[in-house]
Amino acid sequence: MYHSVRERRSQTWEYRHLTLEMPFFERQLQYFRRHGYSVVRLEDVVAFKRGDIDLPRRSVCLTFDDGYLDNWVYAFPLLAKHGYPSTLFVATDFVDPRPMLRPRRGDGRRDGELDEAYEVDGFMSWEELREVEAGGLVDVQSHTVTHTFLPASEDIVEFHHPGDDRPWPSWNARPDGKPFYMSDAAAGDSPCLGGPVYSVQPALATREVIERGGLTDHLIALVQSRGGSSFFGAPDWLDELIEATARYLNAHTVTYEREAEESYERRVRAELVDSKAKIETELGKTVRYLCWPNDGCDDVTHEMALEAGYEATTAKGSPNAHASADPTRIQRTGLHQVGSRRVVSSAFVHYALNAHAEVWPYAQVRRALAQTRILGHVKAVAYR
Numbered sequence: 001m002y003h004s005v006r007e008r009r010s011q012t013w014e015y016r017h018l019t020l021e022m023p024f025f026e027r028q029l030q031y032f033r034r035h036g037y038s039v040v041r042l043e044d045v046v047a048f049k050r051g052d053i054d055l056p057r058r059s060v061c062l063t064f065d066d067g068y069l070d071n072w073v074y075a076f077p078l079l080a081k082h083g084y085p086s087t088l089f090v091a092t093d094f095v096d097p098r099p100m101l102r103p104r105r106g107d108g109r110r111d112g113e114l115d116e117a118y119e120v121d122g123f124m125s126w127e128e129l130r131e132v133e134a135g136g137l138v139d140v141q142s143h144t145v146t147h148t149f150l151p152a153s154e155d156i157v158e159f160h161h162p163g164d165d166r167p168w169p170s171w172n173a174r175p176d177g178k179p180f181y182m183s184d185a186a187a188g189d190s191p192c193l194g195g196p197v198y199s200v201q202p203a204l205a206t207r208e209v210i211e212r213g214g215l216t217d218h219l220i221a222l223v224q225s226r227g228g229s230s231f232f233g234a235p236d237w238l239d240e241l242i243e244a245t246a247r248y249l250n251a252h253t254v255t256y257e258r259e260a261e262e263s264y265e266r267r268v269r270a271e272l273v274d275s276k277a278k279i280e281t282e283l284g285k286t287v288r289y290l291c292w293p294n295d296g297c298d299d300v301t302h303e304m305a306l307e308a309g310y311e312a313t314t315a316k317g318s319p320n321a322h323a324s325a326d327p328t329r330i331q332r333t334g335l336h337q338v339g340s341r342r343v344v345s346s347a348f349v350h351y352a353l354n355a356h357a358e359v360w361p362y363a364q365v366r367r368a369l370a371q372t373r374i375l376g377h378v379k380a381v382a383y384r
């Protein structure tokens, strides 16, 4: 499982830990080649789990989440050179709506230019997705529509401010801005600065807790009236917002209401059905697989995805007790900023231990390792 792949990590992007820098990515691909791995398609993994086909003992399947523009610029041209297939899970809200094909490494017209010349902040457009699909190696599948978080309790964890690492209040307030949030965030441009940030859960894994009584609107209006982002230049901005919150709660009734079960289910179903339909329309293909954003899923939502027409969904992260035998669940492991032989192979060990968590002898090995520090080390490496 990969996310962003680019020459160097961004200094400002709140999710920069998701970036695998190119030298590491190249070394990982070389590792697969040198050690005789077959890079197989996701449909082959699912067919293998169903018992329909055999796969070489050393097989690896590459998936990318989110549809970052840097995949278009760096990762896919390199994978094409190797002839390696991969699956790309896109959340439809984040696809860049502008009709364009941007320059990518290897296009020729950029030869001799520095890597800094490439635009990498943002997400792929539908045209770019069509282009990689047409190449026959990239299989675009669903990562739902919104890929967001929603308030799951009435606990305020902070107030939305420039440079915080919680982009979802602005995603939820202004979905149209989602494809451009990486550069907007750097500029501190959010429509909800000053609003309370509640404790959240992945959108598909929680019934939303909805605030009634105007506290959020009040705080946002207060910050707007005091200059928007420049309000946060004052050293005591946090005290001011805490005091304003207390004053408001004294004078007004603020209540919290949990989303009804039926409306939660309707919302989940819409994310499953609408993302599938949108990708199918834009790319002229059948969408068969779903990746849950931030592992926000359970057995009920998994069943809903199968009802919506998906053949398989990504299993919850590690450890994943019951993914191994079920062909409708896709087990994955993260390969982040690691490149050495030892570290890549320990990621495979970690994957095997979790993919077969209840199967002999892995279950016994897991239990034994849990008593030592080894598994913790492997985990830290694979999920850094």
Ligand SMILES: [Zn+2]
Residues within 6 Å of the ligand: 065, 066, 143, 147, 293, 294
């Ligand atoms: Zn994601």
